[in-house]
Amino acid sequence: MLITLVAGARPNFMKIAPIIHAIKKAQNNGTPIMYRLVHTGQHYDKKMSSDFFEQLNIPEPDINLECGGGTQAEQTAAIMVKFEKELLNNRPNLVIVVGDVTSTMACTITAKKLCIDVAHVEAGIRSGDMTMPEEINRIVTDSICDHFYTTSNYANELLRKQQVSENKIHFVGNTMIDTLYHNLHKTIQPDFWNQYQLTNKNYFLITLHRPSNVDNPEKLNSLLKEIMLATSDYPVIFPVHPRTKHIIDQLEIQYERLIMIDPQPYLQFIYLVQHTKGVITDSGGITEEATVLQIPCITLRNSTERPETITMGTNELIGDDMEKMHQCIQLILQNKWKKGTVPPLWDGKTAERIVENIAKNYLQKKVAIKETL
Numbered sequence: 028m029l030i031t032l033v034a035g036a037r038p039n040f041m042k043i044a045p046i047i048h049a050i051k052k053a054q055n056n057g058t059p060i061m062y063r064l065v066h067t068g069q070h071y072d073k074k075m076s077s078d079f080f081e082q083l084n085i086p087e088p089d090i091n092l093e094c095g096g097g098t099q100a101e102q103t104a105a106i107m108v109k110f111e112k113e114l115l116n117n118r119p120n121l122v123i124v125v126g127d128v129t130s131t132m133a134c135t136i137t138a139k140k141l142c143i144d145v146a147h148v149e150a151g152i153r154s155g156d157m158t159m160p161e162e163i164n165r166i167v168t169d170s171i172c173d174h175f176y177t178t179s180n181y182a183n184e185l186l187r188k189q190q191v192s193e194n195k196i197h198f199v200g201n202t203m204i205d206t207l208y209h210n211l212h213k214t215i216q217p218d219f220w221n222q223y224q225l226t227n228k229n230y231f232l233i234t235l236h237r238p239s240n241v242d243n244p245e246k247l248n249s250l251l252k253e254i255m256l257a258t259s260d261y262p263v264i265f266p267v268h269p270r271t272k273h274i275i276d277q278l279e280i281q282y283e284r285l286i287m288i289d290p291q292p293y294l295q296f297i298y299l300v301q302h303t304k305g306v307i308t309d310s311g312g313i314t315e316e317a318t319v320l321q322i323p324c325i326t327l328r329n330s331t332e333r334p335e336t337i338t339m340g341t342n343e344l345i346g347d348d349m350e351k352m353h354q355c356i357q358l359i360l361q362n363k364w365k366k367g368t369v370p371p372l373w374d375g376k377t378a379e380r381i382v383e384n385i386a387k388n389y390l391q392k393k394v395a396i397k398e399t400l
Contacts, residue, residue: 028389030062031119031138034088035069035106035130037079038203038312041293042125042148044083045205045378053382060386063117067106067130068093082213082294083206099129099160106133114141120389124168125149125202127332132164139171148202148381150175151182152332158239165332174388176381179335179370199380200372203312204319207297208375214298223262223286225302230262231356232303240309240327241271248278250327253349254307255282257356264299266290305359307352314342319373323364325355341367 032047034040043064050062066088080087092109094102106129114122114137122138124131125148135145147168154162169175175191177183178201186196219225233254241247254263265287267275272287291299300306300316305323308314311333317324318340329346336342341364345351358364372380 028060028121028385029117029119030060030385031114031117031122032062032064033067033110033122033124033130033134034064035067035128036126037070037293039125039128039130040066040079040083040085041206041312042202043123044085045202045209046123046148046381047085048209049378049382052379053386058382058386059390060382063090063119064088065110065113065134066091067110067134068095069102069106069128069130070095079292082210082292084209094130102129103133106130107137110134110137111141114138114143119143121146121385123148124172127152127161127164127168129160129164132167135168135172144174145172146174146176146381146385147172148176149178151177151186151196152179153185154330154332156330162332174384176384178373179333181334197381197384198372199384200374200377201315201370202377202381203315204373205375205377206293207316207319210294210297211301213294214301215292215294216298217288217291217295219286219288225262225264227302228304230264230303231258231305231307232264232299233307234266234310234313235271235308235327236268237309237328241268241274244274244278247271247274248280249349251275251280251282251285253352255285257353258284259360260284261304261360262286264288264303266296266299305356305364307356314340315373317341318367319369321367323355323359325352327352335370339368339370341365 032043034043050060053060068091094105094109122143122145124135138145150169156162175186175196176199183196183198235241263285265285267287300322301320303322306313306317307325309327314324314326314333314336318336321341324342326342326344331344337344343355
C-alpha cells in the first residue's frame, strides 16, 4: 500500500512527522505500507533546511512542487496542476492531508478528481469565520474527503450534524501533540537566552500573524503598545514574521523590553513556550501546545476552531478587547490563571491510531476479500 502525505507549510510537517514515525513502526512490524512525502512549497521558508527535518526526525520531502507565491487562486491552481502530475506518476492508494492551508484543499480536490481516497487529519474543526481562508479550506476538504481523523468531540459532533457517516469519523487525537511529547526532552535553549538574561517564567511570548492583527499598521502599533503597558516590567519575546517586521520597521516601534527575534526552529520555539510566563497569540496551534504544557494563553481573535483549548485548556479568547487583555495579564502576573486539563486522546499516540485505522480499512479488508474469493 502506498500513501501520499501532503504538507504545504512548517506546521503541516509537525503534524505529518508522527505519522511518518508510525508508518515506519508499522513497517518494522511487517505491515506492507509505504509513503511518499510531498511538499507543495506553498510557504517558502529559507529556514526550511535539513536542520528542520533533522529536528523532526523525518526525511526531506520526496518532491517539492514549488508552488509558493501568487494570489489564493493562483496558488490553488498551481498546486492542483503540479499535484495532479505527481499523482499520475506515483498513484497512491490514499492521500493524507493535514490542517487547513491552501494545499490541504487543493490536493484534496485533485486526488478526488482522480478517484483517489483522501483522509483529512484534523477534520471537523470550524471557527465560523468565513473571512478566514482557512475556514473555506476546512469546509471544502471535509465536504469531499473519505476519512475524517478528528482531534476532539467538538469536531465529531460537527461532522455528525453534517451527516457524515459514523464509520468515516475516527476520533484519534492530535498529531501536533504527538510531536510535542516526542520532542519535549530535546528542546533547545535559544542562542539569545543569556544575552537577554531570560529565566524561567520571567518573560511573555507573543506571536502575531493574522492579517486582521498585523496588516493594518495602526492596529499593530496599538496592540503592541497595550501589550507592553500590560506586561509590567517583564521582557516580551516576539518572533517576527518578515512581512510583519517590514510594517514594524516602518512604524519605528521601539520598546526596551520588546525583544524582536527571527522565527525560531521548532525545538527552540517549544523551549520558549515551556518557560514563558504566558503566551499572547493569534495562532491556533500554539493554543494547543500551551494547553498541554499548562501555560496561560491569551488569544487575540474573535473566534477559534479549537474551543477545547478554552473549555478544557489554558486558553482565553479576548478578540480586540484590550481592557480584558489587561485583566487577563494581571491574573497571570498574580499566578491566578485558571488550571486547565489536557483534552481526551491528546496523549502522544494519535499517529499510531491513524496508521492502525488505515491498515484496518485498506489492508485487512483486502485480505478479507481475497479470503472470500
